[in-house]
Amino acid sequence: MRAPITVAGAARLRQELEQLKSVKRPEIIAAIAEARAHGDLKENAEYHAAREMQGFVEGRINELESSLSNAQLIDVAKLNAGSRIVFGATVELADADSGDTVTYQIVGDLEADIKRGLISVSAPIARALIGKHEGDEIEIDAPSGRRSYEVVSVRYVA
Secondary structure (H helix, E strand, C coil), X not given: CCEEEEHHHHHHHHHHHHHHHHHHHHHHHHHHHHHHHCCCCCCCHHHHHHHHHHHHHHHHHHHHHHHHHHEEEEXXXXXXXXXXXXXXXEEEEEECCXXXXXXXXXXXXXXXXXXXXXXXXXXXXXXXXXXCECCCEEEEEECCEEEEEEEEEEECCC
């Protein structure tokens, strides 16, 4: 099954991939060459650190290339689900107890970033939201206990 990803999320991942390939990889190759010039590699901490970093970067490059080639690109701006919540929706929620509001966009696992308000479609809160409409109430089992939210608005923007 192909993992869903928004157009914006795919662009961010492609940008990261380009950064790794065009900037990070050459930096690491230069660091390895410089460390090799210092002689004995067995006790050369800079060499071993650069090789370890190279492993991480190459692993991330492989992960990004594989993920992007197997992803199903979804253009959120073209979705027309109205007030119904589906993948790609930007949802504003109001906490039933405090009245505080939070805004999340439901995105693919690859692009989820809670600090940016991007929650994975497989996250419990996203699963509770899918299929709901503006005005609906949802209950979520959070680590701090059961929480109730009201769906204030649903938007589909890229």
